Amino acid sequence: MESNFRGSRPARGRCAHRAGATDARTAHGGAGCGGAVTFSLALTLYRTLSWIAGAGAGAWLDARARRGKEDATRIGERYARYTHARAPGTLIWLHAASIGESGVALTLIEALGKRDARLSFLLSTGTRTSAELVGRRALPRTTHVYAPLDRPDVVRRFFTHWRPDLGVFVESEVWPNLILEAQARRVPLALVNARMSPKSLAQWKSLPAAARRLLSGFAFVSAADARTAAALSELRGAPVQALGNLKLAAPAPRIDARARAELAADIGGRAVWLAASTHAGEEEIALAAHARLRRDIPDALLLLVPRHPERGENIAQLAGGAPRRSQGERVGAASVYVADTLGELGVFYDLAPVALVAGSLLPHLKGHNPVEPAKAGSAMITGPYVESFQDLFDALFAAGGAVTARDAEELAAAVALLWRDEGMCARQIEAARAVTAKGAEAAEQTLTALQSLLPASIEAVNASA
Incomplete structure (x- = not known):
């Protein structure tokens, strides 16, 4: 999880060659939308600096577009300006960094969509390759947007437009302004498949108040491995389960x-x-x-x-x-x-x-x-x-x-x-x-937890189905 402050002839067989159900809001110690709030000087400084740095975002995005790193026709999405409307009904927003995390998000979207055909999905990602992956999969009732700049005014515009009923952060994308605005609007949040490198663990531990403040914003947190689960439990002040890596639940790659x-x-x-x-x-x-x-x-x-x-x-x-x-x-x-x-x-x-x-x-x-x-x-x-x-x-x-x-x-x-x-x-x-094959159980537990965070009307219908 990343902090965003900041020989001989082969044999002839197949191996030779082939060409011929508990509520997650309480079970996981989540503070959710109404948990205790702790003050963090680091977060206050971050929010101030994000305003200042945001003034140069246009030049930065234009430079990335010239290098092919941004889609020049969709830069407006980075400022939360959209040409398409929110889908009616319950909307689950998933946020992923790049292509690997997007694969996990798409797996969750596909499974949740099969469980309830009335759900719609918004997937925000940060790279062109992830956008292309989402486009190729073309899942029903799923809208892709580029992740908004983590600047207070942009984040407010994002939430005003999309009004998600649930936010799901995948693996390593923890943006302070997004999280704090979701809390302010009482949008339940989940952090799934969290993974923490030794370097990012050291960064989090150097800012314990900020870490506690941000992690308390998630009603459900699951880790991909025991190391991350132990670290997040310490930082969050509440137990985090190591459900297993959701990437193991990904389907076999598609073959044309x-x-x-x-x-x-x-x-x-x-x-x-x-x-x-x-x-x-x-x-x-x-x-x-x-x-x-x-x-x-x-x-x-x-x-x-x-x-x-x-x-x-x-x-x-x-x-x-x-x-x-x-x-x-x-x-x-x-x-x-x-x-x-x-x-x-x-x-x-x-x-x-x-x-x-x-x-x-x-x-x-x-x-x-x-x-x-x-x-x-x-x-x-x-x-x-x-x-x-x-x-x-x-x-x-x-x-x-x-x-x-x-x-x-x-x-x-x-x-x-x-x-x-x-x-x-x-x-x-x-x-x-x-x-x-061990990824299936982790996926099932994650899906159940996410469903428990949906609006009560949806939960009731699913329970009676």
């Missing part, structure tokens, strides 16, 4: 059957592995590992999917002019294929028996979510830097569901071993699937 079939036909019987969600500096490691693998298997294929597709051209040049999916180019006889598109990672996990979950090979990186490869059935390799998902990877390591590689040599050796030993590959895949 036609796209998969076309790629499989293009790849044929070649040995294939995937480097997924790579960052700058990691492609060089993956390419060096692939060069080692090709010493023994000259026609081996590396599917390289960058975390940021806009880097595709540079990566293709780094790989000696590799074909790019965003340009409609086919794999052909290339040894590296750059899949610089969004929304297709599930296809590539399904095609590759072995996958590097990148964002983990360099010290400044903190890892990526391993749930997608686990549920897609791709044997996982990760680098050593997985702080953001440490608990998930610890569980995977303990169960034999993932292995670590620190450099190109170890990465090549790990890929070659999983290609060669089909039994080991299959056991690792099944172990990872067993770990991710």
